[in-house]
Amino acid sequence: MAGERRAPVLRLRGVRKTFGSELVLDGIDLDVYEGEVVVIIGPSGSGKTTLVRCIDQLESIDAGAMYLDDELLGFELVGGRLRPMSERSVNAQRRRMAMVFQQFNLFPHKKVIDNVTIGPIQSRGQVPADATRRARVLLERVGLGDKMQCYPRQLSGGQQQRVAIARALAMEPRIILFDEPTSALDAELVGEVLDVIQELAREGMTMIVVTHELRFAREVADRCVFMERGRIIEVGPPAQIFGQPRSERLRTFLSELQNLTGLDAGREDRHAVR
Amino acid sequence: MVNRGRRERTGRFSEDVVIDVSTARPPLRVWRLIATAIVLLIVARMLLFLIQTPNFQWDVVAQYLTFPSILHGLLVTIVITISCTALSIFLGTPIALCRLSPVLALRAVGGAYVWLFRGLPALVQIVFWFNLAYLLPRISLGIPFGPVLHSWSTNKVISPFVAALLGLGLTEAAYMSEIIRAGILSVDPGQRDAARSLGLGALKTFFLIIVPQAMRFILPPMGSQLIGLAKSTSLVSVVATSDLLFSVEVIYARTFEVIPLMLVACFWYIVIVSILFLLQVYLERRFSQGRMGARSHGAWWPWGRHRPAVASGIDLG
Numbered sequence: 001m002a003g004e005r006r007a008p009v010l011r012l013r014g015v016r017k018t019f020g021s022e023l024v025l026d027g028i029d030l031d032v033y034e035g036e037v038v039v040i041i042g043p044s045g046s047g048k049t050t051l052v053r054c055i056d057q058l059e060s061i062d063a064g065a066m067y068l069d070d071e072l073l074g075f076e077l078v079g080g081r082l083r084p085m086s087e088r089s090v091n092a093q094r095r096r097m098a099m100v101f102q103q104f105n106l107f108p109h110k111k112v113i114d115n116v117t118i119g120p121i122q123s124r125g126q127v128p129a130d131a132t133r134r135a136r137v138l139l140e141r142v143g144l145g146d147k148m149q150c151y152p153r154q155l156s157g158g159q160q161q162r163v164a165i166a167r168a169l170a171m172e173p174r175i176i177l178f179d180e181p182t183s184a185l186d187a188e189l190v191g192e193v194l195d196v197i198q199e200l201a202r203e204g205m206t207m208i209v210v211t212h213e214l215r216f217a218r219e220v221a222d223r224c225v226f227m228e229r230g231r232i233i234e235v236g237p238p239a240q241i242f243g244q245p246r247s248e249r250l251r252t253f254l255s256e257l258q259n260l261t262g263l264d265a266g267r268e269d270r271h272a273v274r
Numbered sequence: 275m276v277n278r279g280r281r282e283r284t285g286r287f288s289e290d291v292v293i294d295v296s297t298a299r300p301p302l303r304v305w306r307l308i309a310t311a312i313v314l315l316i317v318a319r320m321l322l323f324l325i326q327t328p329n330f331q332w333d334v335v336a337q338y339l340t341f342p343s344i345l346h347g348l349l350v351t352i353v354i355t356i357s358c359t360a361l362s363i364f365l366g367t368p369i370a371l372c373r374l375s376p377v378l379a380l381r382a383v384g385g386a387y388v389w390l391f392r393g394l395p396a397l398v399q400i401v402f403w404f405n406l407a408y409l410l411p412r413i414s415l416g417i418p419f420g421p422v423l424h425s426w427s428t429n430k431v432i433s434p435f436v437a438a439l440l441g442l443g444l445t446e447a448a449y450m451s452e453i454i455r456a457g458i459l460s461v462d463p464g465q466r467d468a469a470r471s472l473g474l475g476a477l478k479t480f481f482l483i484i485v486p487q488a489m490r491f492i493l494p495p496m497g498s499q500l501i502g503l504a505k506s507t508s509l510v511s512v513v514a515t516s517d518l519l520f521s522v523e524v525i526y527a528r529t530f531e532v533i534p535l536m537l538v539a540c541f542w543y544i545v546i547v548s549i550l551f552l553l554q555v556y557l558e559r560r561f562s563q564g565r566m567g568a569r570s571h572g573a574w575w576p577w578g579r580h581r582p583a584v585a586s587g588i589d590l591g
Contacts, residue, residue, distance in 0.1 A: 094473040107468070107487075109563050109564045110564065151563070
């Protein structure tokens with residue numbers, strides 16, 4: 001693998017997570033290197049979303065360890081004993097990551113510009129004037145320079161998700177986690193969001209993207225991860241994952257998707273044309 | 275009118291006529307007219323009744339409307355309403371948070387409070403607090419099982435006003451905590467995820483993200499609750515607090531002008547409640563930022579132009 005000379009930005013070792021009696025993540029090992037785009041695919045219920053939520057510490061993990069730039073996430077050693085961090089320290093770690101949600105989760109009572117500046121101002125302690133200036137640049141970059149004074153509800157789903165991406169970028173994160181960023185969008189709005197993500201990939205942003213858009217995965221991913229039932233079944237470059245899948249399960253998953261999504265293919269073609 | 279069609283026997287228009295429904299005349303709606311007439315008739319009769327019945331004694335009403343003792347009673351009623359509102363919010367919010375807490379002991383305390391104080395009639399509580407001295411002659415402040423820091427004579431602390439405040443305020447706090455809890459629960463959990471993901475602490479998440487959104491769901495029931503409270507303050511007259519009702523009672527006990535003095539009280543209660551209503555409308559406007567149509571009402575008073583329900587902020591999306 002390409003990045004072995006450097007330390008990974010994110011390192012997961014044996015991550016396990018249970019909801020009640022159900023094992024949702026069953027020993028996840030994953031390294032994400034600087035500038036790398038890792039795309040996670042897999043059937044629903046395979047634990048993809050839970051995995052990115054665990055990384056952002058919106059869920060706690062039950063076993064294993066996660067490191068961001070070699071710093072243990074969520075736990076600290078005190079007098080040789082491991083214990084959960086204070087909420088304050090967890091928040092300090094969250095500030096170095098950003099997440100884009102399936103349902104956008106913009107703050108509906110705040111204007112677009114305030115959605116983007118609230119993190120830098122309230123969480124990173126930036127001066128409002130600086131935060132606003134930077135937010136303008138970011139909103140221009142996602143093509144929403146003219147919507148800064150709008151409320152999220154006045155925007156289309158695709159525009160809302162692009163605001164959410166600007167909000168994530170405003171945190172100047174080491175890594176951005178995308179949790180099915182286009183799953184809640186109407187088909188014709190998927191393209192504009194994927195274009196923005198693709199642009200970020202080109203600029204070298206480190207990202208984990210959970211998605212069902214296989215075509216997009218193939219175009220953007222440096223590495224693809226196929227998950228099923230809380231385990232990583234196969235990891236590799238997209239050419240291998242989509243071209244020569246090694247495991248039977250991945251082959252089944254891909255062929256089922258191809259049968260199901262005649263429509264999907266059309267949508268992705270349109271995206272390719274843009 | 276040129277286009278009014280030559281109708282054929284079948285009821286169809288011949289094809290050479292251009293139809294435009296904007297030229298249609300609205301039909302005469304007989305039942306609507308009848309309903310309107312009935313309403314007008316009843317209203318006219320009621321107005322006549324109000325004016326012509328001498329026993330209302332409108333001159334007496336006018337005379338007592340701004341009588342000093344009544345204005346003082348009005349002031350007491352307003353002060354009790356405001357104090358109880360403040361108490362109910364400042365006590366109700368932590369109780370609501372207790373009930374939402376992951377800590378079992380806090381949940382139990384919150385639940386027990388709501389169960390107890392919602393279960394006891396406010397009137398019973400007012401009388402109970404007023405007579406607290408029989409149970410506890412002295413009230414002490416100290417650490418449980420530890421030293422006493424200070425103690426007071428109960429009779430000096432619990433004035434009729436304080437008894438009223440406790441009886442009404444503690445009851446209101448129980449109801450208010452449920453309203454606040456409902457408001458907090460109504461905010462999409464994704465909002466909290468997003469706030470935490472940005473590294474916002476618990477307090478900032480609560481005050482910057484949760485509260486402003488919960489307010490939309492809290493204000494309408496809270497408005498009803500406060501209007502109910504403003505009227506319940508009349509209960510305090512049982513412990514001889516000189517509120518509006520009590521001041522009125524003192525006068526008619528002497529002059530026997532019961533009906534006109536009741537009308538005086540009614541007038542002022544309606545005034546208080548109307549002010550609360552306007553306040554509610556104003557606050558709802560304020561906290562509906564970002565909701566579709568919320569700003570499209572031009573006027574700040576409630577009797578603005580008619581809008582369909584969809585436009586006034588009910589989110590169907």
